[in-house]
Structures are given as C-alpha cells and as structure tokens.
Amino acid sequence: MIKGLYETHVQVSDLENSIRFYTEVLGLKLAYRDEKRPIAFLWIGDNKEFMLGLWEQKENLQxxxxxxxxxxxxxxxxxxxxxxxxxxxxxxxxxxxxxxxxxxxxxxxxxxxxxxxxxxxxxxxxxxxxxxxxxxxxxxxxxxxxx
Structure with a gap:
C-alpha cells in the first residue's frame, strides 16, 4: 500500500516570509494559498511529486x-x-x-x-x-x- 511519503507540514511564524524563503531561496513552487486560513502548499520536484504545507502559527511555534x-x-x-x-x-x-x-x-x-x-x-x-x-x-x- 505505502509507496512513499507525499507531503509534510511545518509551522511558520510569518507565512509571507516563509513562502518567499521556500520559493525564492530554495526554488519550490507555490501550489495553493488558502485565503481563508494562513496556510500555503508548495510543490517539491516536478509533476506534483511531493508537497510541503506551511501553517502560520503565531504562538507556541514547534x-x-x-x-x-x-x-x-x-x-x-x-x-x-x-x-x-x-x-x-x-x-x-x-x-x-x-x-x-x-x-x-x-x-x-x-x-x-x-x-x-x-x-x-x-x-x-x-x-x-x-x-x-x-x-x-x-x-x-x-x-x-x-x-
């Protein structure tokens, strides 16, 4: 059944700054930004191979x-x-x-x-x-x- 890990999510303190870091610095591609919640999803690799979720968390960042x-x-x-x-x-x-x-x-x-x-x-x-x-x-x- 399991063929690999498709996505993971991390907490970030500033969603805009993190989107810039992961796209402009590391080269990931913005896949989707939820305008109702402070969440963004980024593609890693080509053809939607893997995904990284960024969740803005203002307190108790882990x-x-x-x-x-x-x-x-x-x-x-x-x-x-x-x-x-x-x-x-x-x-x-x-x-x-x-x-x-x-x-x-x-x-x-x-x-x-x-x-x-x-x-x-x-x-x-x-x-x-x-x-x-x-x-x-x-x-x-x-x-x-x-x-």
Missing amino acids: PRHFAFSSSTEDILNHSADFLKNKNLKPYNFLKDGMDKPMVFAWMPALAIYFNDPDGNQLEFISILEGEGKPELGVISYEEWMKQ
Missing part, C-alpha cells in the same frame, strides 16, 4: 525536521556553496565545526543540514550504495569511502 532528497554529487559538490550563497549556514553532526556533509553509516546516507527562518531543521540527503555499518556511527564522507 520547529520540525524534514529532508529533501538530493543526489550524492549535488550534496558533495554544490550544497555548501548553494546554501552559503543563499545566506544559509550548512552544518553537520560531526561536531567538527565544518560545513562538510557527513554519512549516517547505519543507512548509509550522505547528509548536510541547514535551518529555515523559523528554526525548522532542513536536510539534503542522498542514500549511498552498499550495506549500512551502524557500528561506525556518523562519519565524514572521506572516512566512509575508506571502508
């Missing part, structure tokens, strides 16, 4: 996390510059102060993180070939390639 699928090549070669050029700070979980992608060895997957204006934690992720190695934890891509 930041969330979600990941955009990406290619390994784009994450390795373009993600840090793409984010920095958009005035976004890329980060990883290696606690090394670097903005290089890391590998979740249990999956395995390559990933880099950044935040939206409301502190929602966003991620570019690419599943890597091969079997997971959970005993390695979170490591650099260079370390992963030595395995």
Whole structure:
C-alpha cells in the first residue's frame, strides 16, 4: 500500500516570509494559498511529486525536521556553496565545526543540514550504495569511502 511519503507540514511564524524563503531561496513552487486560513502548499520536484504545507502559527511555534532528497554529487559538490550563497549556514553532526556533509553509516546516507527562518531543521540527503555499518556511527564522507 505505502509507496512513499507525499507531503509534510511545518509551522511558520510569518507565512509571507516563509513562502518567499521556500520559493525564492530554495526554488519550490507555490501550489495553493488558502485565503481563508494562513496556510500555503508548495510543490517539491516536478509533476506534483511531493508537497510541503506551511501553517502560520503565531504562538507556541514547534520547529520540525524534514529532508529533501538530493543526489550524492549535488550534496558533495554544490550544497555548501548553494546554501552559503543563499545566506544559509550548512552544518553537520560531526561536531567538527565544518560545513562538510557527513554519512549516517547505519543507512548509509550522505547528509548536510541547514535551518529555515523559523528554526525548522532542513536536510539534503542522498542514500549511498552498499550495506549500512551502524557500528561506525556518523562519519565524514572521506572516512566512509575508506571502508
């Protein structure tokens, strides 16, 4: 029955600002804006593949996390510059102060993180070939390639 995840929703403090961020900065396409409620829906990808819902919430904002699928090549070669050029700070979980992608060895997957204006934690992720190695934890891509 289940073939994938079609949509997710996040709370935002300023709907107009968030629409601008997700469309102008990240390149998503506005699908629908509800004029009766502070809600907007954005297309991710082509042909209505995936959807992101933005819900304006003025109080008790609860930041969330979600990941955009990406290619390994784009994450390795373009993600840090793409984010920095958009005035976004890329980060990883290696606690090394670097903005290089890391590998979740249990999956395995390559990933880099950044935040939206409301502190929602966003991620570019690419599943890597091969079997997971959970005993390695979170490591650099260079370390992963030595395995």
